[in-house]
Amino acid sequence: MQDAAVRLAVLEELSELLGKDIQTGENIDVSYLKDWSDEKGGTPLALVSPRDTQTVSNVLKLCNEYRIAVVPQGGRTGLAGGAVPVEGCVLLSLRNMNRIEAINAQAGTMIVEAGAILQTIQEAARNAGMNFALDLGARGSCQIGGNISTNAGGNRVIRYGMTRDLVLGLEAVLADGTILSMMNEMPKNNAALDMKHLFIGAEGTMGVVTRAVLRLRPGVGGANAAVVALENFDNALNLLNYTQKRLSGRVTAFEAMWGDYYKTAAKYARAPLEQGYPLYVLMDMQGAEPDTEAELFQSVLEHALEEGWIADAAIAQSHREAEEFWTMRDAIAEIMTHEGPCIGFDVSVPQTQIGAAVDAIQAALEERYPGVQSLFFGHVGDCNFHIDVTKYTDFEPQERIIEDIVYDIIRSFKGSVSAEHGIGLHKKPWLHYSRSAAELLVLKTLKAALDPHNILNPGKVLD
Numbered sequence: 001m002q003d004a005a006v007r008l009a010v011l012e013e014l015s016e017l018l019g020k021d022i023q024t025g026e027n028i029d030v031s032y033l034k035d036w037s038d039e040k041g042g043t044p045l046a047l048v049s050p051r052d053t054q055t056v057s058n059v060l061k062l063c064n065e066y067r068i069a070v071v072p073q074g075g076r077t078g079l080a081g082g083a084v085p086v087e088g089c090v091l092l093s094l095r096n097m098n099r100i101e102a103i104n105a106q107a108g109t110m111i112v113e114a115g116a117i118l119q120t121i122q123e124a125a126r127n128a129g130m131n132f133a134l135d136l137g138a139r140g141s142c143q144i145g146g147n148i149s150t151n152a153g154g155n156r157v158i159r160y161g162m163t164r165d166l167v168l169g170l171e172a173v174l175a176d177g178t179i180l181s182m183m184n185e186m187p188k189n190n191a192a193l194d195m196k197h198l199f200i201g202a203e204g205t206m207g208v209v210t211r212a213v214l215r216l217r218p219g220v221g222g223a224n225a226a227v228v229a230l231e232n233f234d235n236a237l238n239l240l241n242y243t244q245k246r247l248s249g250r251v252t253a254f255e256a257m258w259g260d261y262y263k264t265a266a267k268y269a270r271a272p273l274e275q276g277y278p279l280y281v282l283m284d285m286q287g288a289e290p291d292t293e294a295e296l297f298q299s300v301l302e303h304a305l306e307e308g309w310i311a312d313a314a315i316a317q318s319h320r321e322a323e324e325f326w327t328m329r330d331a332i333a334e335i336m337t338h339e340g341p342c343i344g345f346d347v348s349v350p351q352t353q354i355g356a357a358v359d360a361i362q363a364a365l366e367e368r369y370p371g372v373q374s375l376f377f378g379h380v381g382d383c384n385f386h387i388d389v390t391k392y393t394d395f396e397p398q399e400r401i402i403e404d405i406v407y408d409i410i411r412s413f414k415g416s417v418s419a420e421h422g423i424g425l426h427k428k429p430w431l432h433y434s435r436s437a438a439e440l441l442v443l444k445t446l447k448a449a450l451d452p453h454n455i456l457n458p459g460k461v462l463d
Contacts, residue, residue, distance in 0.1 A: 010062065022049075024046045028044065037425075039084050042087030098113055100124050108216040109168065136153070159286075173210055175453065206451065206456065221290060226313055226316065230279045235308075246303075264339060270327070336388065357385075365406075440462070
C-alpha cells in the first residue's frame with residue numbers, strides 16, 4: 001500500500017501540473033476502469049489527460065520519483081486487459097492529444113498525436129486523396145497510440161501489413177520523463193537500430209507513445225468483392241495463391257468463415273450464399289477504379305470454379321453490396337453479445353497448418369465439452385484466425401480449461417497465442433508458449449533498462 005502522505009503529495013503535484021485535466025475518486029468515469037476484456041482492475045489514484053508531450057513527460061517524471069504506477073490508455077478497445085488499472089496507479093489517458101498535425105500527400109505521410117481516433121485518421125487521409133490502410137472493427141473509438149502499442153492488425157494486413165509496417169517514426173516518453181523523438185519521415189533510414197520498434201507492440205510497458213509519423217498509401221475508389229463457398233481449407237489456399245498471382249499481390253482481404261460461424265452470423269446479417277458448406281471466404285481487391293478491374297476479378301473466380309476450388313460464389317454488384325458482404329464477417333460483435341457466454345481467441349499458426357489446427361481444436365473442445373459451439377473465422381491470408389467458444393457447460397472460468405486446450409494445440413503447431421490483440425493480463429500465463437526463455441529474458445532486460453522502477457503498466461505482458 002502506498003503511504004497516505006505520498007498519495008496526497010502526488011495528487012497535489014499532479015493537480016498543479018494538470019489543472020482541470022485530472023479526476024480522482026468517484027469523479028473518474030467508470031468506463032476508464034476497464035477495457036473490452038473481462039479482466040478486473042484495481043482502484044486508480046487518479047486519471048490524468050495531458051494535452052501535450054511535455055505534460056506527459058512531467059507526469060511520468062513525478063510518478064517515477066514517487067514510484068507510482070502509470071497505466072497508459074487509448075480508446076480502451078483492447079481484448080487482453082492491457083489498459084485496466086492496477087491498484088493505486090495513475091491512469092494516463094491520451095484522449096486530449098488527438099490532433100492531426102500535418103498531411104503530406106506527395107510524400108505519403110501524416111503526423112498525428114497518439115490520441116487521434118483511427119477513423120478520423122482514415123477520413124483525413126481519404127480527404128487528401130490517400131489511404132491509411134489500418135482498419136479494424138473498433139475504428140470509431142480506438143486511438144492510434146493504442147493501435148501502435150498493440151501492433152494492431154485488422155482486415156487489410158495481407159496487402160498492407162501490420163501497424164508496425166505503417167509507422168515511419170514516433171515520439172515516446174520514457175518512465176523517467178525523457179522524451180525520445182524518433183519522428184522519422186523516410187522509408188529508408190538505416191542509421192543504427194531503429195528504436196521505434198521498442199515501443200510498437202510493447203503495450204505501454206517500455207514507454208508512452210505520444211506522436212507518430214504514419215505511412216499513407218494511394219487512395220482507393222472502392223473494391224471488387226465476393227463471398228465464395230468451399231469444401232475444405234486446402235481449396236482456400238489454392239484460391240488464395242492463384243488469386244495473389246493473377247492479381248499481382250493486390251488481394252486486400254481474404255477472410256475465412258467456417259460453416260458454424262457463417263450459420264450463426266446469418267442470424268444477424270444477410271447471408272449472400274446458402275448455408276451448409278464447410279467454409280466460406282470473403283475476398284476483395286481495392287483499387288482506384290474498381291469498375292475497370294471487375295472483369296479481371298470475375299475471371300479469377302471463373303477459373304476457381306473450373307478448377308473445383310470453389311463450389312459457389314456471390315459477386316458484389318455495387319459498393320453498397322460489397323459493404324453488406326462485410327456485415328457477415330463483422331457479425332462477431334452481435335454473436336458475442338447474444339450467443340454468450342463466450343470465450344474469444346486470437347491465434348496464428350503457419351498458413352498451411354490452419355485447417356489442421358482448426359480441426360484439432362474443434363475436436364478437442366467437443367471431446368471435453370460435448371455440445372460446445374466453437375466458431376472459427378479470421379484473416380487467414382496472414383495466418384491469423386479467431387475462435388469464439390459459446391454454449392459450454394460444466395465450466396469454471398477461473399480454471400481456464402478451455403484456454404489450456406486451445407493454447408496447448410496452438411503451441412503444438414508452433415503458433416502464437418496472440419496474433420494481433422496483444423498479451424496484457426489475459427494471455428500472460430501462456431506467453432512462454434510462443435516466446436522462448438531466452439527471448440523473455442531479453443524482454444525483461446530491456447524493461448529493466450528503460451523502466452528500472454517498473455512503473456509503466458506493471459504486471460502486464462511480463463511479471
